[in-house]
Amino acid sequence: MASTSNSTSSKIITLRSSDGEVFEVEESVALESNLIRRMMEDDCANNIIPLPNVTAPIFYLVIEHCKKHAEMKDNKEKKKELRSQGEELLKSDPHTYSNLMEAVNYLDIKSLMDLTAQWLADFLKGKSPRLIRELLKIKNDFTPEEEAEILERNRWAFD
Amino acid sequence: MKRRRLEEFALDEDVLYYIFDQFGLRDCIRMGAVCKSWLSVSKWSISTRPRPQLPWLMMLSNPNSKSMRSRKINSLLSWRMKLFNPNSKPAEKEEDNPNSKCAENEVRCFFSVYDNTIYNMKLPEILGKRCCGSFNNADARGWLMIIDDENLEVRLFHPWRRIQLQLPHHSTLQRERPFYDHSRDPLLVDLKIRKSAMSDDASMVAAIHDLWSLALWRKGNKVWTRVRSNNYRLTLCDVIHAFLSILVFAAVALFDQNVVGCFYSIPSKETLEVLTALPVGIGLISSMFFVAFQNNHQGIGFPLSSLARPFAFSPYEFVYASTFQSPVWDLWVNLFALHLFFFTLLVVAS
Numbered sequence: 001m002a003s004t005s006n007s008t009s010s011k012i013i014t015l016r017s018s019d020g021e022v023f024e025v026e027e028s029v030a031l032e033s034n035l036i037r038r039m040m041e042d043d044c045a046n047n048i049i050p051l052p053n054v055t056a057p058i059f060y061l062v063i064e065h066c067k068k069h070a071e072m073k074d075n076k077e078k079k080k081e082l083r084s085q086g087e088e089l090l091k092s093d094p095h096t097y098s099n100l101m102e103a104v105n106y107l108d109i110k111s112l113m114d115l116t117a118q119w120l121a122d123f124l125k126g127k128s129p130r131l132i133r134e135l136l137k138i139k140n141d142f143t144p145e146e147e148a149e150i151l152e153r154n155r156w157a158f159d
Numbered sequence: 160m161k162r163r164r165l166e167e168f169a170l171d172e173d174v175l176y177y178i179f180d181q182f183g184l185r186d187c188i189r190m191g192a193v194c195k196s197w198l199s200v201s202k203w204s205i206s207t208r209p210r211p212q213l214p215w216l217m218m219l220s221n222p223n224s225k226s227m228r229s230r231k232i233n234s235l236l237s238w239r240m241k242l243f244n245p246n247s248k249p250a251e252k253e254e255d256n257p258n259s260k261c262a263e264n265e266v267r268c269f270f271s272v273y274d275n276t277i278y279n280m281k282l283p284e285i286l287g288k289r290c291c292g293s294f295n296n297a298d299a300r301g302w303l304m305i306i307d308d309e310n311l312e313v314r315l316f317h318p319w320r321r322i323q324l325q326l327p328h329h330s331t332l333q334r335e336r337p338f339y340d341h342s343r344d345p346l347l348v349d350l351k352i353r354k355s356a357m358s359d360d361a362s363m364v365a366a367i368h369d370l371w372s373l374a375l376w377r378k379g380n381k382v383w384t385r386v387r388s389n390n391y392r393l394t395l396c397d398v399i400h401a402f403l404s405i406l407v408f409a410a411v412a413l414f415d416q417n418v419v420g421c422f423y424s425i426p427s428k429e430t431l432e433v434l435t436a437l438p439v440g441i442g443l444i445s446s447m448f449f450v451a452f453q454n455n456h457q458g459i460g461f462p463l464s465s466l467a468r469p470f471a472f473s474p475y476e477f478v479y480a481s482t483f484q485s486p487v488w489d490l491w492v493n494l495f496a497l498h499l500f501f502f503t504l505l506v507v508a509s
Contacts (some may be wrong), residue, residue: 079446094168105174110286113177121181141195150192153321155281157188 013040014048021056022048030064032107054103061100065112086119094136128158171414172200179204184319185278205319217290217303218268218277231485285316292355292366304364306352313352315364320407326364331382379385400454407499410438414506435507442503449496 011027013036030036051059065082070076090097101105101120104112125131133140142150151158170178178188179201191201267285269278285305292304304326306313311329316322355366362378374383412418413434423430 037433063252098168098170101170101174110172117174117178118183118271121178122191125186129189132193134192138194138197140193142192146334147192150198152281154188154191155184155279158279 001057015055015059016048016050017056017059018052019056021059023056023059023063025063027082029063029070032070032109032111034110035106050109053106055099056101058096060111061096062103062107062109065100065115066109069112071113082115083119086116087123090123091121091135167198172196172203175200176204188319214272214295215278216270216272217293218270280318282318284321290313291352294357294361296354299359299361302357302361304352304355304366326376327380327382396454398454399448400452403448406441407445409502410441413438439503439507442499444485446500 009045012024013027013030015023015025015030015036017023031040036049054062066084068078068082084099089100097116101113101116104116114136127135132138140147175197179190182190182204184205187201187204191198265284266279270276270279271278285303287309288305288307290303291306294300294302301317301319303316303318305316306312306329307314313326313329315324315326320459352366352368355364357364364376364384366374366376368374373386375386378384419426419434423434451461
């Protein structure tokens with residue numbers, strides 16, 4: 001990916017988010033997304049590329065992360081910084097984090113997907129279901145009986 | 160759709176699956192208790208785990224547990240104790256407290272090599288039953304073969320998915336023995352399934368129960384299909400072999416003057432002629448036969464070949480079991496027959 005972006009780094013691509021905001025992004029950054037890459041290969045690069053599933057604030061986040069990720073390629077310090085930022089976001093605003101993940105998934109940015117999934121996995125690992133619900137503000141949609149049954153069935157996993 | 164998402168942490172199923180896929184089994188099950196959508200993804204992830212995992216080892220059950228199995232062993236042990244030492248007191252009687260019994264019985268201990276810990280699983284389904292096989296290939300991963308020592312029912316059981324599959328009863332696995340009911344004998348009850356294997360798509364099970372046959376089960380079958388190897392079936396060739404062996408023995412014996420003297424104290428001329436010609440004829444016929452029709456069967460005094468040779472399903476659902484051949488022995492038999500042949504020729508020449 002890096003080799004292709006170096007040769008055509010000057011080009012600017014215009015993207016439009018679902019709420020109508022228009023972004024101008026360097027091609028090197030935009031090409032991280034497989035979705036945009038496919039769209040460009042399908043020859044709509046001269047027009048504005050619409051992104052109906054991504055809102056503007058989330059798209060800002062994605063671009064920010066993409067840029068940082070491109071910077072940190074072989075910089076351990078930056079890597080750590082990015083990670084701590086991601087975890088911070090996960091703790092303070094899990095809803096935005098989930099939107100970020102959805103957007104990354106939609107835009108099909110493999111590297112960023114791996115990173116965000118890894119952070120979330122590390123965050124979840126070893127935590128009890130109740131704690132996870134509390135931290136991520138997930139609503140418990142089980143009835144008490146159902147929940148008790150799940151816990152009882154796999155008691156070994158919850159001890 | 161978007162509105163709902165604005166309020167809470169929500170991820171698409173495939174994103175969740177991607178995350179759950181990085182978890183071990185235990186964490187994956189824990190995530191299933193968070194909410195309904197997570198539960199369905201966790202079930203999905205558990206059921207489609209393709210990559211090889213480090214094994215879980217089932218520990219021996221707690222020696223103090225009051226399961227039926229250990230009860231049975233205790234009774235057997237005390238019976239034996241009585242046999243050898245009639246004055247000894249019987250083993251202490253266990254209190255019959257149903258609650259504590261159930262609570263203890265249901266727990267099986269597993270040692271996970273992956274995270275180096277022991278997990279206690281509540282498995283009421285296999286209460287008082289014994290595990291006699293486990294399968295670890297492809298889709299058969301995680302299946303256990305369970306046998307009930309009381310009524311000899313055989314089942315397949317999957318501990319994570321909590322599925323049970325009834326296998327045909329153990330009695331259909333046994334050799335037909337009209338005079339002897341094997342299953343009733345408490346001391347022989349351990350002679351059960353020695354080895355078992357499952358096909359990769361978990362639709363077929365093979366088991367070795369006794370030394371001479373395999374038993375096969377396909378999904379939907381009501382009984383075990385027993386497959387007997389032709390190698391161990393007696394044929395006409397075996398009968399002739401045995402008969403000729405006796406004749407060879409007689410021929411050798413007739414070379415001895417004392418034996419001849421015992422039967423014919425004063426042999427006539429004709430008998431003498433017959434007595435010299437007969438061993439040569441027998442030697443000729445039997446050695447020709449031995450060389451022409453070889454036999455793989457071992458005689459009395461040879462140990463049984465071990466069953467511990469490879470026994471598995473190949474990718475093509477083909478079963479191979481060990482064979483009982485020993486080529487060296489065949490060679491010796493044939494060499495011996497040839498020697499006998501030339502020896503008799505020599506005798507005739509002299």
